[in-house]
Structures are given as structure tokens and as C-alpha cells.
Amino acid sequence: MLDYHVHTPLCKHATGTPAAMVRAAVAKGLQEVAFLDHLTLPPLPTDHSMTLKDIPFYLNTIRELTHAWEGRIRVLAGLEIDFHPDCLPTLRTVCNSFDLDIVGGSVHFVNGHNIASRSGIKTWAALPPLPLYHAYIDTMEALVDADLCDMLCHLDLMDKFAPLLSHEQRQEIDSRMNNLLSLVARKQTVVEVNGSGMDQPKGHPYPSPSLLAACHEKGIPVTLSSDAHNPFSVGRHNQALLGYIRQAGYKAITKFYGRKPHSMILTEGGQP
Template sequence: MLIDYHTHHARCGHAVGSLEDYVKRGIEIGLGQIGLSDHIPLVHVDPAAYYPEMAMPMEELPHYVEECYALKEKYKGVIDIRVGLEADYIEGWEKELEQIINAYEWDYVIGSVHFLGEWDVTDFRQTHGWEGRNRLDVYRTYYDAVQKAAASGLYDYIGHIDVIKRFGFKPEEDVTELENAALEAVKRHDLAIELNASGLRMPAEEMFPSRRMLKYALELGIPITIGSDAHQPERLGQYLDQAREQLKEVGFSQLATFNKRKRTMIGF
């Protein structure tokens, strides 16, 4: 079965296309399952005073969920739609995040670290945030947040676990210990991770996570799913052939799928 669990649409402000556009594209490319997983509204900054077009407005969240479930019913028997949310982990804002997550019935919730405080390390407009910072310290802070996300109990899998490398800012020092500790936290709390193929079109020029991290995840027995992180309908499924091939080369034989927060493994 072909799946893609990481997608975004126009409500988030920095993607294009309607939810139905993604569903139709999924049918066109032969997906068996498509996960709709747009960004949770911002909770720790004032959206009106922050960078624009970061996430869907809070007032749009119920409409997003309603539309997802309407499409799930409309396309029943044609494509299996899973209703998800990419919910940023923000240290110190766990209660607010929990309230939003628990207000709706999700098939899965992705735990992603984009923000270190008010700095979104994945936003191309904020790469100046690296200026004057010790890169190893940033990596330590980032992977500490990933561990806390894994321990929070809020999520079903961790998204693009090493996305801190997205723009090519890396310490000179070896960060294997930090990466391994993050994966060990994922294992300890019985979460999955994703192989996010979008890194191939980023300055990192590598999927998230790296092949080395994938090998350690396999060694630990961490389940894995895949996603294109598409922000345009035509990018749905992009690079997922390469992602599946890399997973097979590393030694994975199953992918994690999710239904009402329950994980099921399928062959690929």
C-alpha cells in the first residue's frame, strides 16, 4: 500500500491547494492512504505580531476538522483518508497544546519541533537566528526539546526528527550522541518516527532523518512511517519512491499507519 502521512494545505498560510485538491491528487497517484496533517494554530506567540503565514488561525481549526471528516466520508471506498495534525511541541505550553489536541478526534498527531522559544528554526525568513549562536548549543537545545516532546504523551510520532539540519547549519562537533538520545527517548515512550522526504529539496539535501539515524532507529525497533511534507498538491508523494527504497536498503519491511490514535504496521 502506498501512503503519505504528511501534508499541508492553504489554511496554514504557506501552502497552496484545498484539502480536496490533495485527496484528488492522492487518488491520481495511487495512494491507498493519505494523511491530512496541517499545522496546529500558534499558541505561544501573537499571530498578529509574529511572522505571517505560519499556521492556520485558531478559528479555522474546527472548519479544518469538519472538512477532513466530510472528505473522509465523500471518498470512502476510493481512498482512505486519515485525519491528522502536525502539533508543534512548545516547551512550557504543554497544557495549551493538550487542550487543542484533546478537543478533536484525530487519527494521529505528529510531534514536531520547529520552535526554540520564539525562533522557528525551520523558517527560511529566520535563518538570521543562527548568527552569533554556538551551533552545538542550538543542537543541544533542539534535541532536548525532541526528547521532551517524546515524553509529553501528546503525540503518535515525531516528525522530521533531525530537521534542525534543514538549512545546512551544523556544528563542527559530532552530534551522534544527541541524535541517539532523541531516538532512545522515542523508543522509551513507544512512539514512531517518520522518514520525511522533503529534505531532498532543502539545502540539507538529505531526508529527515539521515541514513545513520534510520539504522539506529531500526536497531532500537522504532516504527516508521513516511511523508512528503507536501505544501503543494503536485508535490504529494514527492520522493517517496526513494524513501521506500532507502528504508528497504536499511532493513525496514513495514510502515506505521494510524487510525483513531492506534498504530498498525503494514508491509510495503
């Protein structure tokens, strides 16, 4: 089994050394773990991210672990890039300049608000929800269209703290999400099934079971992730995530080699 999204303390809101994250992954019987630490650049707030200057040190640290653990677990080096149109040239340079195994793309900030943090609750309470939803989906579309990332992180993160939409509002957003999924399918960007949502009030992974089924219908490949910010959380919920993935109709998940996706058939027991 694998976990394609774990963090390091370089992002300033994770605990446990990278070595401790790998030991946790081995202890949980994982065959692969991918570091996907935050890279958030100005004009977005950068207080929960490594800096551009940190990247060489970060990648050296992960590559040392890759070599040290060779034969026992595959340790992949990647980034979770935060998309903003103004960051596009720098992000493109970063993604093309460094030796990365995988690039994850995320949208945490919508119209300057962090929709994923606790402060997101206040944002949603203070503002009408539809413009925020539309801005989130616009940014996701621009991210996918830019061909920057191999994997989309927490596809429906905007639902995390959002109020319940009316039937008509939900239909409007579902229709836009459907268009986004068509774009993702056309680009064959992988979508992560991220277990961190299971620890949130809504209690299911990102994407939600219905959105995951829609991903399967469109032929969008998926993989598993914990979004762990500490060693305890590495690979957590993997069995449940496999259940969601199989329930949605998937027969395979995706692994990455040098930013190239490879399909891996799931066996009857759910293990690849």
C-alpha cells in the same frame, strides 16, 4: 502506498484546496493520505498556522473528504502540533477533545528562532551552533516525554541550515540524539520519513540515512510523508523514501487507525 503529512491553505503558506490534495493523492495511486496541518500556539509565532478557532472547520472539511472518497482512498484527519512547554496544557486539551486519526509533533522553533525557514540561515550564521542544537534536542525530548503525539515530524530538522560541526561537536550531538532515540523507542513513537528534505541542499529525507538506520537499530517504527504544501508535492519521492526505509533494514511501515499504530509488512517490491 501512503502519505501521512500534507497541509492545507489554513496554515497560510500552502496552496491547493484539501480536495485538490486528495485528487492528487488518488492520481498518484496512494491508498491513504493524512492531513497534518500546522497548529502553532502562542508564545510561538502563529503566522504560519491555523488558529484554535479554525480546528472545527478544518476537521469538518477533512471528514467530508473522508466520506466522499470512502472506498477509493483513506483520508485521515490530523494535526502537526508545534511543541513549546507553555502550550502543553492547551495542546493536550486539543488532542484529547477532537476526533483525530493522527497527531504529529514538531519542533520548528528553537530559542524563538524558526530554524526551518529561510531566516534560519541567518540565525545559524549569527549564533554558536551547539546551544541551538542542545535546545532543539531538549524540546524534542520534552515533546516525546509529554505523550502528546503519535508521530515525530522531521526528526533532524535542526540539520537543515546548520553549519558543519567539528568532529567533537558532532560526537556530542550524536550522543544526545542517541539518548533521544532511546526515549522515542521506549515510547514507541513513530518517526516519519519525510521527503521534503530531498528538495533541500542536503538532498536526503528527514531523518538522514544514518539516523534512520539508528532508528531501525533501536526498534523505532516509521512511516512515509511528503510534507506537501501543494498538490504537486503529494506523495513525491515515495519510491525513494521506500528505498531509504528498506536500506535502513525496515521490513514494515506504520499506518494509523484512530491514533493507534498498525504495522504493515513491506512486500518484496517495496509496496505494502
